[in-house]
Amino acid sequence: MMNQMTNVERSVDSKNIKIAANNVQVYYGDTHAIKDVNVEIEDKTVTAFIGPSGCGKSTFLRCLNRMNDTIDICRVQGDILLDGEDIYDKRVDPVQLRAKVGMVFQKPNPFPKSIYDNVAYGPRIHGLAKNKAELDEIVEKSLRRAAIWDEVKDRLDAPGTGLSGGQQQRLCIARAVATEPEVLLMDEPCSALDPIATAQVEELIDELRSRYSVVIVTHSMQQAARVSQKTAFFHLGNLVEFGETGQIFTNPVDPRTESYITGRIG
Amino acid sequence: MTDISQMPDAAPTAKPKSGSLFEKDARTKRRNAAESRFKMYGIAAIGIGLLMLVVLVTNIVTAGTGAFQQTYLELNVELKADKLDKKGNGNIEDIKKVSTFGYAPLIASALENEVVQLGIQTDLKPKEMGKILSKAAQAELRNYVIANPDEIGKAVSFRFLTNSRVDGYMKGRVTRESIANDKSVSVEQLDFVDQLRDAGVLYKAFNLDFIFGSDASDQRPEAAGIGVSMLGSLFMMFVVLALALPIGVAASIYLEEFAPQNRLTDIIEVNISNLAAVPSIVFGILGLAVFINYMHLPTSAPLVGGLVLTLMTLPTIIISTRASLKAVPPSIRDAALGVGASKMQAVFHHVLPLAAPGILTGTIIGLAQALGETAPLLLIGMVGFIASNPPDGIVAGFLSPNSAMPAQIYEWSKRADPAFYERAWGGIIILLIFLVTMNTIAVLLRRRFERRW
Numbered sequence: 039m040m041n042q043m044t045n046v047e048r049s050v051d052s053k054n055i056k057i058a059a060n061n062v063q064v065y066y067g068d069t070h071a072i073k074d075v076n077v078e079i080e081d082k083t084v085t086a087f088i089g090p091s092g093c094g095k096s097t098f099l100r101c102l103n104r105m106n107d108t109i110d111i112c113r114v115q116g117d118i119l120l121d122g123e124d125i126y127d128k129r130v131d132p133v134q135l136r137a138k139v140g141m142v143f144q145k146p147n148p149f150p151k152s153i154y155d156n157v158a159y160g161p162r163i164h165g166l167a168k169n170k171a172e173l174d175e176i177v178e179k180s181l182r183r184a185a186i187w188d189e190v191k192d193r194l195d196a197p198g199t200g201l202s203g204g205q206q207q208r209l210c211i212a213r214a215v216a217t218e219p220e221v222l223l224m225d226e227p228c229s230a231l232d233p234i235a236t237a238q239v240e241e242l243i244d245e246l247r248s249r250y251s252v253v254i255v256t257h258s259m260q261q262a263a264r265v266s267q268k269t270a271f272f273h274l275g276n277l278v279e280f281g282e283t284g285q286i287f288t289n290p291v292d293p294r295t296e297s298y299i300t301g302r303i304g
Numbered sequence: 305m306t307d308i309s310q311m312p313d314a315a316p317t318a319k320p321k322s323g324s325l326f327e328k329d330a331r332t333k334r335r336n337a338a339e340s341r342f343k344m345y346g347i348a349a350i351g352i353g354l355l356m357l358v359v360l361v362t363n364i365v366t367a368g369t370g371a372f373q374q375t376y377l378e379l380n381v382e383l384k385a386d387k388l389d390k391k392g393n394g395n396i397e398d399i400k401k402v403s404t405f406g407y408a409p410l411i412a413s414a415l416e417n418e419v420v421q422l423g424i425q426t427d428l429k430p431k432e433m434g435k436i437l438s439k440a441a442q443a444e445l446r447n448y449v450i451a452n453p454d455e456i457g458k459a460v461s462f463r464f465l466t467n468s469r470v471d472g473y474m475k476g477r478v479t480r481e482s483i484a485n486d487k488s489v490s491v492e493q494l495d496f497v498d499q500l501r502d503a504g505v506l507y508k509a510f511n512l513d514f515i516f517g518s519d520a521s522d523q524r525p526e527a528a529g530i531g532v533s534m535l536g537s538l539f540m541m542f543v544v545l546a547l548a549l550p551i552g553v554a555a556s557i558y559l560e561e562f563a564p565q566n567r568l569t570d571i572i573e574v575n576i577s578n579l580a581a582v583p584s585i586v587f588g589i590l591g592l593a594v595f596i597n598y599m600h601l602p603t604s605a606p607l608v609g610g611l612v613l614t615l616m617t618l619p620t621i622i623i624s625t626r627a628s629l630k631a632v633p634p635s636i637r638d639a640a641l642g643v644g645a646s647k648m649q650a651v652f653h654h655v656l657p658l659a660a661p662g663i664l665t666g667t668i669i670g671l672a673q674a675l676g677e678t679a680p681l682l683l684i685g686m687v688g689f690i691a692s693n694p695p696d697g698i699v700a701g702f703l704s705p706n707s708a709m710p711a712q713i714y715e716w717s718k719r720a721d722p723a724f725y726e727r728a729w730g731g732i733i734i735l736l737i738f739l740v741t742m743n744t745i746a747v748l749l750r751r752r753f754e755r756r757w
Contacts, residue, residue: 105641110565137644147635149654159653160643210639217643 054081056221056251057102062116064097064106071097075116075277077270079221084243084252086266086283088259090298093272095255099223102253103139104132120221137164140219144226146206148198148213153190156198156209157181160217176216183249184212185242204235208242215246222246224254228261240265259299263287271295364732371730374511374526375471376463377437377500381414381445385457388449399453407442407449408434411464422503426496436493438465440520440527466506468525468723470497474508477722514730519690519712525723528716530731532694536606536686536706537675539695543610543702544617544674549667551614552621559622560629561651580619587616588680596684603685604705612684613674620673624666628659661753668746672739678710687711709735 057079064072072094079085087095097106104125106112118125125135137160148156157177160166167173177194181187186208190201198209207227214222224243228236243265246252256262262269263283270280271292279286279295290296323329328336387410391398412434419426419433426433441464449456465471469489472478480491500506517529563569591612595601601608632655640650681687686707695701707715709731716728 103642105638108637108641133644133646136642141638141642143635143638143642145635147633147639149636149639150658159640159645163643163645163649163653213639213643 055079056081056121057253058117058119058122059098059101060117060119062098062101062114062118064094064101064115065113066097066109067111071275072101073275077277077280079251079253080268081220081251082247082249083268084247084254084266085268085270086262087253087255087270087272088257088262088298089272089278091257094275095270095272096225098272099225099253099255102221102223103136103141105136105141107132137217138219139221139223140214140217142207142210142214142222142224142227145230146203146210148201148206148209150197150199152195153181153198153201153209154194157212157216160213164217166217180212180216181209183215183246184208185238185245186212202235204231204238207231207235207239211239211242211246215250220250222250222252224252226255226257229257236261259287271298273298364729364736367726368729368731368733370475370477370726371514371733372511373475373508374514375466375474375506375508377466378461378463378505378507379411379414379418380459380461381410382417382459383449383456384410388456389453394453394456396450396453399456400450402446404442404446407445411437411441411445418505422500422505424496424499424503426492426499428492428496432490432493433496435489436466436470436497438467438524438526440465440524463509465526466497468721470494470506471526472723473497474501474506475726477726514727515734518692518694519707519715520692521690522719522721525719525721525727528724528727530709530712530727530734532692533707533709533712534734535694535701536609536711537708539606539701539706540610540613540708541671541675543607544613544671545667547611547614548617548621548670552618552667553625553663555618556622556625556629557651557656560626561647561655576619576622580623583679584616584677585679585683587612588683590615591680592683602703602705604707605703606686606706606708607702608684609681609686609708610702612680613677616677616680617670617674620670621663621667624669625659625663628662628666629655631662632658661750664753665746665750668742668749672742672746675742676710676735676739678708678714681708681711687714690715709738 055078057077059075059077059079062072062075063070075098087099089095100106101114101118102125106114114126120135120139124130149159151159154177157180158167158173161173161176167176178187178191181190186205189205190196190209198206201209207230211222211227227243228239231239240261243252243254247267254262254265266283268281269283269286271278271286271290271294273294279290279292281291286295287299290299385392387406388402389395389399412430415433415437416430441462444464445462448460448462466474467488469478469483469486470493473489473494474497478489480494483489483491483494497506513527513531514529515534516531517527518532519529520527559569559573591608595608595611596603601611636654636658637650640654641647645653678687685705690707695704695706713728713731713735716724716731719725
């Protein structure tokens with residue numbers, strides 16, 4: 039199965055840019071964490087951010103739905119355009135943005151509530167369902183999309199925290215897709231999972247590509263190679279190289295990318 | 305590494321000895337000895353603590369249980385119409401004109417009859433016999449007659465309190481030797497008490513009035529109860545709970561979740577911790593200056609006591625609430641924000657419910673602290689006030705002068721009669737029962753609602 043995924047269709051038909059970042063700088067206090075990053079993330083594509091620890095890939099990911107707003111000392115400069123609109127514009131409410139740009143975190147973090155309530159929470163606060171039947175429908179659809187419906191359909195009232203790690207992470211993905219986002223950000227979604235759960239989540243990511251633009255941060259180069267069509271390599275806060283995944287892994291332009299991929303740095 | 309290899313060969317003097325693993329070398333022996341010494345210190349410290357606790361509890365229980373028993377004398381009193389209702393028309397106003405003093409002869413003659421009936425031989429005059437009863441007996445009789453004027457002319461059975469010396473004699477606190485210089489009781493009276501006890505009309509029984517009754521004057525310790533000051537404490541706790549919980553939780557949520565990190569919030573934070581360490585008497589003097597002298601709220605009122613204790617409890621609640629908010633993992637906040645919840649939704653839907661058991665525990669412990677606080681009440685006049693009447697309704701409960709349990713205990717411990725001393729210990733038992741109950745509830749809540757994630 040994993041071998042099949044390395045042979046995923048690389049070419050992307052539509053050149054439909056979902057997110058465009060121009061000259062993005064991020065500062066943590068006095069530290070210049072992200073330096074002059076330009077990147078274009080396409081719709082219905084999996085884009086992987088790879089790079090050694092502390093290179094800024096997670097920081098950049100969190101800029102894309104303004105999760106960095108919760109950190110007082112963090113400042114972002116430059117433009118990040120979602121469908122041509124600057125998400126750091128004063129008129130943008132981050133709460134509305136985050137409904138459009140969903141996020142899955144490194145550690146599975148279901149709410150300590152029932153499985154149903156975990157998925158239903160987003161639709162509830164955004165008023166996506168008019169009645170209970172509609173909400174039920176959204177919950178089922180989201181759990182199906184996250185490929186976990188069959189495992190939990192008989193125990194929707196059971197606590198989400200009682201699931202296994204891989205199930206919890208897929209529940210978190212179901213929760214993220216329940217609000218009908220356009221972009222799905224994933225911050226090392228498999229780093230806390232065992233290989234089998236990882237394979238399940240990777241398979242799921244490939245399915246999600248048909249509906250969403252997926253951006254995934256990963257430490258595992260194999261994972262990036264398996265699931266993504268585009269890859270960006272970050273090093274020391276710089277975006278070193280960005281291109282087709284196949285090209286990055288087989289024929290990198292920058293010597294630093296080559297060193298990282300072949301295991302000499304990082 | 306290179307530095308070490310360049311050092312002269314003589315430098316490393318301590319080499320690991322190569323001996324049998326079955327033999328402990330001197331160094332290991334020393335370390336093991338130090339460890340077991342430390343364990344002994346710890347066990348000794350805990351032992352001393354437990355011993356103190358046992359001594360304290362035994363002391364309180366032995367000294368205080370007496371207050372829950374009281375000596376009573378059963379008497380059949382004939383409510384003579386010619387004394388109580390001289391005009392004979394049953395007019396309640398006329399009946400009320402007979403003062404408590406006028407009831408004394410009724411009791412004296414009732415006692416005389418009783419003695420004759422039981423066949424007790426004594427040299428005491430009826431007046432002397434009557435003195436073994438509490439001064440509260442006449443008042444009790446009068447209250448009964450005014451409440452039931454129809455009973456005039458009939459004989460009614462009463463259970464009167466005996467005075468504190470007789471009660472002390474029954475409990476072993478007063479002996480024939482100890483009353484040598486006591487003018488309020490004589491050896492003959494004690495003999496008389498023995499005779500009555502043997503006849504079965506004078507006995508000890510559970511003292512419900514101590515728990516629910518009101519305080520009494522210096523002359524009548526046997527009639528004093530802690531009930532009214534318990535109500536005072538209850539009303540104060542209402543004020544504390546109604547003010548300290550919402551204010552404390554709101555302040556903590558703002559400081560913990562919303563306030564920017566800057567110099568001002570740092571100063572506020574440090575000062576809240578400082579406030580928790582301020583001696584309670586300082587809050588008392590603040591209450592006196594602000595609530596009574598400036599705002600002219602009534603003195604000795606549970607409302608003012610509650611306000612002062614609120615000031616004192618707030619830092620405790622804020623500190624424990626902030627600690628339990630901090631203990632909620634940030635991943636929960638991220639999860640909520642990640643699906644597009646606003647900050648307030650994240651806090652109120654997810655963080656606060658998870659922090660609730662901690663907040664409740666902190667609140668209950670803060671309340672328990674406030675319940676046992678005496679010093680600030682000293683300054684606003686809740687100590688020294690004799691809580692002789694239960695408050696009349698809820699408004700009066702907050703505004704009319706009252707005492708509080710610890711204040712009442714302090715007040716009793718100051719009085720001369722040893723019977724009051726016994727009551728002070730009894731009051732401490734009741735107060736401790738409240739505190740232990742509250743702390744147990746706090747522990748149970750924490751156990752019950754503790755969530756794992």
